[in-house]
Amino acid sequence: MDSIGSLGLQQGEGAPSCPQEGLPCPSNSSEMVQECLQQFKVTGAQLRQIQTSLLGSMEQALRGQVGPAPAVRMLPTYVGSTPHGTEKGDFVVLELGATGASLRVLWVTLTGIEGHKVEPRSQEFVIPQEVMLGPGQQLFDFAARCLSEFLDVLPVDNQGLQLGFSFSFPCHQTGLDKSTLISWTKGFKCSDVEGQDVVQLLRDAIQRQGAYSIDVVAVVNDTVGTMMGCEPGVGPCEVGLVVDTGTNACYMEEARHVAVLDEDRGRVCISIEWGSFSDEGALGPVQTIFDHTLDHESLNPGAQRFEKMIGGLYLGELVRLVLVHLAQRGVLFGGHTSPVLRSQGSILLEHVAEMEDPSAGAARVHAVLQDLGLNPKASDAEWVQCVCMAVCMRAAQLCAAALAAVLSRLQYSREQQALQIAVATGGRVFERHPRFLSVLRETVMLLAPNCDVSFIPSVDGGGRGVAMVTAVAARLAAHRRLLEETLAPFRLTREQLAEVQAQMREAMAKGLQGEASSLRMLPTYVRATPDGSERGDFLALDLGGTNFRVLLVRVTTGGVQISSQIYSIPECVAQGSGQQGILLNWTKGFNASDCEGQDVVCLLREAIRRRQAVELNVVAIVNDTVGTMMSCGYEDPHCEVGLIVGTGTNVCYMEELRNVASVDGDSGQMCINTEWGAFGDDGSLSMLSTRFDASVDQASINPGKQRFEKMISGMYLGEIVRHILLHLTSLGVLFRGQQTQRLQTRDIFKTKFLSEIESDSLALRQVRAILEDLGLPLTSDDALMVLEVCQAVSQRAAQLCGAGVAAVVEKIRENRGLEELTISVGVDGTLYKLHPHFSSLVAATVRELAPRCVVTFLQSEDGSGKGAALVTAVACRLAQRTRI
DSSP, rough: OOGGGGSOOOOOOSBBSSSSSOOOOOOOHHHHHHHHHHHHHOHEEEHHHHHHHHHHHHHHHHOOOSSSSOOOOOOEOOOOOOOOOOOOOEEEEEEETTTSEEEEEEEEEESSSTTOOOOOOEEEEEEEEEHHHHBBBHHHHHHHHHHHHHTTSSSSOOOOOEEEEEEEEEEEEEEEEEEEEEEOTOOOOBBBOOTBBBBHHHHHHHHHHHHHHHHHEEEOOHHHHHHTTTOOOOOOOOEEEEESEEEEEEEEGGGGOOOTTTSSSSSEEEEOOOGGGOOOOHHHOOOOHHHHHHHHSSSSSTTTTTTTTSSSHHHHHHHHHHHHHHHHSSGGGGGGGOTTTTTTHHHOOHHHHHHOOOGGGHHHHHHHHHHHTOOHHHHHEEEEEEEEHHHHHHHHHHHHHHHHHHHHHHHHHTTTTTEEEEEEESSHHHOOOOOHHHHHHHHHHHHOOTEEEEEESSSSTTHHHHHHHHHHHHHHHHHHHHHHHHHHHGGGHHHHHHHHHHHHHHHHHHTTOSOOOOOOOOEEOOOOOOOOOOOOEEEEEEEEETTTEEEEEHHHHHEEEEEEEEEEEOOHTTBBBOOOOBOOOOOOOOOOOOOOOOOOHHHHHHHHHHSSOOOOOOOOOOEEEEEHHHHHHOOOOEEEEEESSSSSSSEEEEEEEOTTTSSSSSSSHHHHHHHGGTTTTTTTTTOOOOOHHHHHHHHHSSSSOOOHHHHSSSSHHHHHHHHHHHHHHHTSSSGGOOOOOHHHHOOSOOHHHHHHTTTTTOOHHHHHHHHHHHTOOOOHHHHHHHHHHHHHHHHHHHHHHHHHHHHHHHHHHHHTTTSSSEEEEEEHHHHHHHTTTHHHHHHHHOOOOOOOEEEEEEEETTTHHHHHHHHHHHHHHHHHHOEE
16 A cells, blocks of 8 residues: 555554544444445545646646636636735725635735735625525625625725725636636526626626725636735745635746747746546546535536535535435434435534544534434444544545646746745635645645645635735736827727718819819829730839839730849939939939929930930830729729828829819819828828827928828838837836837837737737847736737728728719729738738728728739839720720
8 A cells, every 4th residue: 555545544454443543433333334434535546646637637728728628727817926025005805705605805905015914804794595596696786785885884985996806716817807707616506697707797786886986906716816915935925725615726837838828928827727627537436426416416517526525615515425324324323314414515614624623522523413403422423523534634635636736737837846835725624624734735745745835824815815916907907097098099980080081082072173182183194994905015114212123014815924124223323313294202212303393204205215225105104003003903894993001102093084173074084193191281180190190290201291191101100109109118007117228219110010010820929029129128018018009000090091992982983973883992012911900901991981882902913013014005005096
C-alpha cells in the first residue's frame, strides 16, 4: 500500500478503526458499516490519476480545445496582476453565492499604506428559498434592496459609489464588468438569468431601486477575491482556493498560454471552475452509491460532479444518505430513522463540523442526532463520527489532488522545478474543519513534493480582494471614460453622414454651374467609357512620384496586354524647367518652373517634336482617378465612377453634359473630376473637425486646404492617431502618462501601421510589437486602447468616403430619372486596398445612405497606365465614328 493510501480509510487487523489516529471505531461494527466506510477510501494511485486527468483537462481548455461540455472551463477573469500594496479608496462589495443561501454587503477601505488596515464593515442577509428559485429579476431586486438597507446606516454620500460584485457561479467573463452566467450551482435556480450579463442585471436592479448612485466596476468570483485579498507572505500569493458551499480555484497563468486572449506577455488570473470536472475514468473509481444518489436528487443531475464530492453544500447530504442507509439496514439507531433525517438537506455543513471534531466529544454528537429526531446509542455516536470523518477526509484528499494539478501547471508554465508559492484559502469548510486543511496540506506534499506551498487564510471571505480588484478596475474605468470622450467626435451618426452627403450634393451642383464651391467639378473631356470594341496599340506616359513610366498598351479581342519601362526622374529634372490640360499646381515633390498655368499637352507635343525620333499623336491627358474608372470600365460596362483612396483621395464620375455649364452642348455625357479633397475648405465640414484634425491641418504644408482629404487619406490618418495618442498620454490614460520623444516626432506613426494593427489576423502580441518598435512602453491595456484609436480614425475616414460616394451615385440616379440605379465604382489606392476594413465600411455606408443604388466596387489594376491608354482608345473610337 502506498504512502497516500495510508491517509485513507484502512481495513486493519481485527477490529476496524476510524481514519483519524487515536479514535477507535466501535468493536461491534458490522460488515455493512465497514463496507460503507471502505467506499470513501481513496488510494494514492487514484489521487494521482485525478491529478493527471485534471491537469490534462486544464491544458486542453487553455489551448481552446474543448468540447460542448468541457471538463474544466479555464475562464480568464481579466485580472492581470496581484496587488502591490498602494491601492486605496472606499469600495462597496456585494457577495452573492459565496456563502450559500445568503448575501453579504461590505464597506471596504483600502489605505494604500503598508501595515495600516481598516476593518471592513459588513452585513449578511439570508436569501429566502423562493427568491433562490424564483425569477431572476426578483433575486437582483432583493440584492439591490439589501445594498440600500446596508448603506442607509452608514455616513456616506450618494456621489458615485464604486462597487465590486462577487458572483460565485460559473460565468463566461469578457471583461472586468461583463460576465454571462453559464449555469446556476449551489442550490440556486433562478429563471431568465443563464446566458445573461449578471452585471447588467444588477445595474438594472440598482437603477430600479433608485436610492443610490452606484457604479458596478468589476465582477469577481469569490475565488479571485480570496486570492487578491491575501496578505503576501514569503512568496507571491498567486493561487486562490475556496471550499465553501461549492469549490473552485484560480491562479495566475502566463498569458501566452491562454488561447482565447491571444496575448504573449504578462499574466492573467484564470478561474478553473473545477467543480465541473467529470472525467469518468478518474472520478468513477472514487464515486460511491451515495454520490450517485446525491447527484440524481440534486437540482443539476450530471453536472458539477467533482464539486458534489467536496463542496460544503453536499458534505452534510452525503453523511445523511449514509446514515439513512445504515439505519434502514438496522445497523444504526436500532433500525429507526426519523422524518427529519429522511428530509433532504437536514444535515448541514455545521452539523458535520461539530460531529467530526474529536474535541467536542460524544455528547455533542448525541445532541446533534437528537435534534434530528433520533435516539442514538453510544456506539451510534461513534460510528456517525467515523462517517463524518470519512466523507470529509475524502473531500480534502480530492481537493489536494486538484490543487496539485494546479501546482504542476505552474511548475511547467514558469519552467521552475522547485516552486515556492502562497495559496490563499477561503470558505467555511476551511474555517470550521481544522483537519480539512491539515489533510489537504499533507496530501499536497505527497503529490507535489517539489512545491513549497504556504497556505494563507482569507481574512474576510474575499471581500477585501474584491475591493482590491475594484480599485484597479476603477482606474481602468476612468481611463475608459476619457478614451470614449476623446473618440466620441470620430464616431459619426447616420444623421451626420447624411448631412455630409447633402452638403456634397449642394457643392457639386454649385461647382457644375460655375458658382462658388469647394468642389471644382473639372470637365475631363472624356465623353464615354469603354464599350469593348476598342482596338489598337497605344502609348501611355505616367508621370508621378519619382518615376516616369512608359507603357505600350495593346487592346485586342483577347483583352489588354501591357509592356512597360520605368525611368527614374533626376531631382534636377523634377526641380528644373518644365518643357512638359493646363497645370493648376504641382504636388508630390515636383516644382519644375514655367509649367503652372501652361497646357502640359502642348508642352509634351513640343518635346516630342524636338526629339524627332518617332511620330506620336498626343490624344488625351488623364489623371489617376479617371484612369481608374476607365481601367475598370473596360471590364465592367456599368463602371461610371472612379475613386482614389491612397496618399490622397479624389473621385470622378460620368455627368450629363447638360448640367456642365462650362462646356457647350446638351446631349451626351462627360466625366467630371470633382477634386473632392478640397471639399469643406469653405468651412462646411467644421462641425466634424476635431482638435486633432486642426493640429494636423496647422502642421501641414497647406493649412486650411484639402480639409476632406485630410480626414480621409493615407497621408494624414497616422498623424491624426499620433496626436490622439499624445493627448491620451497627457491625461495619464496611455503609457503610464510618460511622454516619449518618439511619439513627439511628426509622421512617426505611419498610416500603414493602422492597416497592420487593425488586421483581424494579427495577434495582440504582434500589435504590441509594432508599437514597441516605435519605442512606446506599453501594456496590454495600452495596446488595446491604441487599437481602438486606430479603428475610430479609420472608420470615420471610410464613412466620410462612403458618404461622398453616396452623394455621387445618388446624383447619377436622379440625373437619369431612375427608381433604382445599378452602377460600379472603380477604386485604386493603398489605403483602400491594404486596410483590412476600409473597403467594407465604405460599401456599408453607401448602402445606408443610397439605398436605391446597387453599387459594386471594383479594384483597379494599373489605372494610371492602362486607364490612360483606354481613354486614348475610346477617344480614337469616338473620333473615327465622327469621321464616318
